[in-house]
Amino acid sequence: MEEVRASSAWVASRSSHVVVDSSGIEKVVETIRGSIPKIEWDFEGIHYFDNGPLTVQYLFVLDALNFCFWPDKDLSYDHLASGLKAAVQNDTSVFDADRLQKCTGPQLRELLKWPRPLPLEDERIRLLHEVGFELERSFGGKAANIVESCGKSAANLVALIARHFPGFRDHSIYKGHQVFLYKRAQIFAADLWGAFKGQGYGEFSDIGSVTIFADYIVPAVLRQLGVLKYSSTLASIIEANSEIGSGSEEEVELRACSVYAVEKMRELIKIKSGKQVLSVELDLWLWSFGIQSPSLQHHRTLSIYY
Numbered sequence: 345m346e347e348v349r350a351s352s353a354w355v356a357s358r359s360s361h362v363v364v365d366s367s368g369i370e371k372v373v374e375t376i377r378g379s380i381p382k383i384e385w386d387f388e389g390i391h392y393f394d395n396g397p398l399t400v401q402y403l404f405v406l407d408a409l410n411f412c413f414w415p416d417k418d419l420s421y422d423h424l425a426s427g428l429k430a431a432v433q434n435d436t437s438v439f440d441a442d443r444l445q446k447c448t449g450p451q452l453r454e455l456l457k458w459p460r461p462l463p464l465e466d467e468r469i470r471l472l473h474e475v476g477f478e479l480e481r482s483f484g485g486k487a488a489n490i491v492e493s494c495g496k497s498a499a500n501l502v503a504l505i506a507r508h509f510p511g512f513r514d515h516s517i518y519k520g521h522q523v524f525l526y527k528r529a530q531i532f533a534a535d536l537w538g539a540f541k542g543q544g545y546g547e548f549s550d551i552g553s554v555t556i557f558a559d560y561i562v563p564a565v566l567r568q569l570g571v572l573k574y575s576s577t578l579a580s581i582i583e584a585n586s587e588i589g590s591g592s593e594e595e596v597e598l599r600a601c602s603v604y605a606v607e608k609m610r611e612l613i614k615i616k617s618g619k620q621v622l623s624v625e626l627d628l629w630l631w632s633f634g635i636q637s638p639s640l641q642h643h644r645t646l647s648i649y650y
């Protein structure tokens with residue numbers, strides 16, 4: 345994840361639409377006084393968990409589809425997590441690699457009990473096929489085998505997933521440089537860690553190397569907290585709910601500056617209180633705050649990455 349951290353810092357040092365405000369970071373750190381509210385993984389009670397390899401398969405499929413809910417104002421991540429949970433409870437072979445490869449749009453809608461086409465549905469189906477195909481080709485059909493081959497390293501896991509599954513290669517080109525954000529690959533590692541409570545499939549010796557997951561909720565929360573400042577043009581685009589192009593400077597800055605700001609926050613917490621908090625914990629705190637603030641306006645980008 346060093347490349348996520350380094351390339352995000354590179355963007356933050358050159359950004360013009362989004363600025364990381366260090367006094368905003370200081371204020372947040374002062375307010376929390378070294379202890380961020382602990383948010384339980386699955387605080388919503390919407391995820392499948394059986395303490396075994398089927399949970400790993402479930403989480404991998406979940407994170408393969410964990411992007412872009414906003415184009416349908418009634419759809420959210422909750423529907424995906426709980427819909428896939430109900431599907432696997434009803435049929436434990438639903439995420440078998442051969443079935444993933446054959447899944448169609450109407451079948452996915454039926455699984456999720458969603459009455460109309462999903463946003464980017466054709467992309468979601470393409471990605472499910474890719475996951476099923478590559479799981480079968482290289483991992484005996486089981487996501488648990490990916491995890492077992494990463495030597496309890498989240499960084500290895502993210503690298504392995506990015507190498508095998510093109511849909512997880514979350515990156516952009518910014519001012520000629522390649523920027524890595526790996527949101528869904530990293531969130532898969534974090535989901536394993538959270539679900540299995542750092543044991544078994546969730547044991548990673550380097551969980552501290554995972555950064556936040558640059559989505560559309562966390563930047564909005566950071567802005568609300570005064571950590572991110574937007575240019576007036578960007579602010580009005582977001583206020584008007586206008587779309588921001590995937591890979592545009594604005595979009596890359598929103599995401600990369602969020603990663604960088606939380607890394608800075610983490611460093612400052614360490615300096616001020618001596619406590620070593622994880623970006624995964626900061627992420628869940630910020631994200632859960634964001635989804636409980638429906639009035640928070642977020643940026644809108646059509647993307648398969650987040």
Ligand SMILES: Nc1nc2c(c(CN[C@H]3C=C[C@H](O)[C@@H]3O)cn2[C@@H]2O[C@H](COP(=O)(O)O)[C@@H](O)[C@H]2O)c(=O)[nH]1
Binds near residue numbers: 388422560561562628
């Ligand atoms: N940074 C960050 N982004 C996250 C998550 C999660 C869920 N993580 C689970 C893990 C444990 C908990 O119990 C959570 O349930 C989803 N997202 C992103 O949010 C957006 C969905 O928004 P809306 O349209 O309002 O549902 C979309 O981009 C989605 O990819 C997270 O944790 N961190």
